[in-house]
Amino acid sequence: MNDYLLRAQDLRDELVAWRRDFHRHPELGFEEHRTAAIVAGHLQKLGIETTTGVGKTGVVGLIEGVRPGPTVLLRVDMDALPVHEATGLPFASETPGKMHACGHDGHTAIGMGVAQMLAETSANWPGCVKLLFQPAEEGLGGALATIASGVLQNPAPDMCFGLHLWNPLPAGRVIVQPGPFMAAADHFEVSIRGRGAHGAQPELAVDAILVAAEAVGMLHTIVSRNLPPQETAVLSVGSFHAGKAFNVIAEEAIFDGTLRTFDAAVRDRLIERMQAILAGVCQAYEAAFDLRFFDYTPAVDNDLIATRIALAAATEVVGAEALLQITPLMVAEDMSEIMNRVPGCYIMVGADPGTEGRGTHHNPRFDIDEAQLPVAAAILAATAVRFLEQGQSGTGSSMKQGERP
Ligand SMILES: [Zn+2]
Ligand SMILES: [Zn+2]
Numbered sequence: 001m002n003d004y005l006l007r008a009q010d011l012r013d014e015l016v017a018w019r020r021d022f023h024r025h026p027e028l029g030f031e032e033h034r035t036a037a038i039v040a041g042h043l044q045k046l047g048i049e050t051t052t053g054v055g056k057t058g059v060v061g062l063i064e065g066v067r068p069g070p071t072v073l074l075r076v077d078m079d080a081l082p083v084h085e086a087t088g089l090p091f092a093s094e095t096p097g098k099m100h101a102c103g104h105d106g107h108t109a110i111g112m113g114v115a116q117m118l119a120e121t122s123a124n125w126p127g128c129v130k131l132l133f134q135p136a137e138e139g140l141g142g143a144l145a146t147i148a149s150g151v152l153q154n155p156a157p158d159m160c161f162g163l164h165l166w167n168p169l170p171a172g173r174v175i176v177q178p179g180p181f182m183a184a185a186d187h188f189e190v191s192i193r194g195r196g197a198h199g200a201q202p203e204l205a206v207d208a209i210l211v212a213a214e215a216v217g218m219l220h221t222i223v224s225r226n227l228p229p230q231e232t233a234v235l236s237v238g239s240f241h242a243g244k245a246f247n248v249i250a251e252e253a254i255f256d257g258t259l260r261t262f263d264a265a266v267r268d269r270l271i272e273r274m275q276a277i278l279a280g281v282c283q284a285y286e287a288a289f290d291l292r293f294f295d296y297t298p299a300v301d302n303d304l305i306a307t308r309i310a311l312a313a314a315t316e317v318v319g320a321e322a323l324l325q326i327t328p329l330m331v332a333e334d335m336s337e338i339m340n341r342v343p344g345c346y347i348m349v350g351a352d353p354g355t356e357g358r359g360t361h362h363n364p365r366f367d368i369d370e371a372q373l374p375v376a377a378a379i380l381a382a383t384a385v386r387f388l389e390q391g392q393s394g395t396g397s398s399m400k401q402g403e404r405p
Helices: 003-010 012-024 033-045 104-124 142-148 208-219 221-225 264-285 304-318 335-339 372-390
Strands: 049-054 058-064 071-077 128-134 159-170 179-182 184-193 233-242 252-261 288-297 300-302 344-352
Touching: 003 012, 003 104, 003 372, 012 033, 012 104, 012 372, 033 049, 033 058, 033 104, 033 128, 058 104, 058 142, 071 104, 071 335, 071 372, 104 128, 104 159, 104 372, 128 142, 128 372, 142 335, 159 304, 159 335, 159 372, 184 208, 184 264, 208 221, 208 233, 208 252, 208 264, 221 233, 221 264, 233 264, 252 264, 264 288, 300 304, 300 335, 300 344, 304 344, 304 372, 335 344, 344 372
Parallel strands: 071 128, 071 159, 159 344
Antiparallel strands: 049 058, 058 128, 179 300, 184 252, 184 288, 233 252
16 A cells, blocks of 8 residues: 555545544635634644745745755645535534535544655655645635735745545545636626616617626627637526516616636637627617626636646545546536646545435535545545656646547
8 A cells, every 4th residue: 555545545544533623613715714713733743844824824835855955835725615504413513504515624624644654754754845725725816815915935835736535426536637727717707788767668778688698698608609629618597687676677687607717818718709799789779788707716727747746645545436427517616726837746546435415515414425535635645745756747737628649
């Protein structure tokens, strides 16, 4: 068995205890004060140089190897979600309305286990491991906040790795694959302004509902008619609000939604067509519009060399038969902000607990298979050491979808 897996299996009780403690005390993005204090206390006890307050509530631990060499950044996230837990587990959330419903409690525990293992073996490898416990992954900009507070400097990492416990994947299966892996996400909002009037006098009105409804229908033709069929994209309208009374023609309609893309040119084309369709529809009906974008998260694009390193380490830990390839996921992950600046690889570790209804992320009944905590910790630690021993830097680019080897 791989040395890191052996050691991680020894740490299994600690990993589970840490995870259950974080699960019992979930904290939302940028509020991870208790979690960060426990992480920092653990790192300091191990003699690891520790910085707190990184990106507000993040923690960074710096583990120096036996001689100078490259730096690898390992990133885990710590935040919970505004979900009211309904698992009935003995270690369920004690805070109403907050829950670790994505597995970040497990990620924090994994990071602590990795810290322990790498602190123990630091006399055996060169270079430096920078362990980032990131706040606020769930749409709040935690990765950017840690970058703004200098996590990519002193020392600057040469490569980065992160992982997610992933329930759509059977427990024990692992994904390490090159190229586009998780989609870029945009939140867009459209407001259409017409002219309100009495419902019985449409000739005096510009009906914002009619214009917006037409626009929503037409926006859905972009993916099917303006993109090459080989490209992947999603445009979904998630909310639509207009009107206040049955006999008043609405003056304004507002709808918003999300875009998911893997390729910057595809995203540019989508946005360009959205502008053109909205301008055309509004001109036809004598209305006006505003199109605004918020909360952009870039795509996770796994660097080829980083992926090879992680793949070799994961193969050692779980065996080649446990590895799986999938089509890229439409969900987003803000580790991409770091991976846009430092070549890296994002790994998925299957953690489906196998209990009916416990498998869905962000669901009130979500749970993970705790047996995967040591597996994930071993993969991350083994990947870091393999990189440091090889000392290779990334390609700085990755393959486009469909160009996989
Ligand atoms: Zn999530
Ligand atoms: Zn997550």
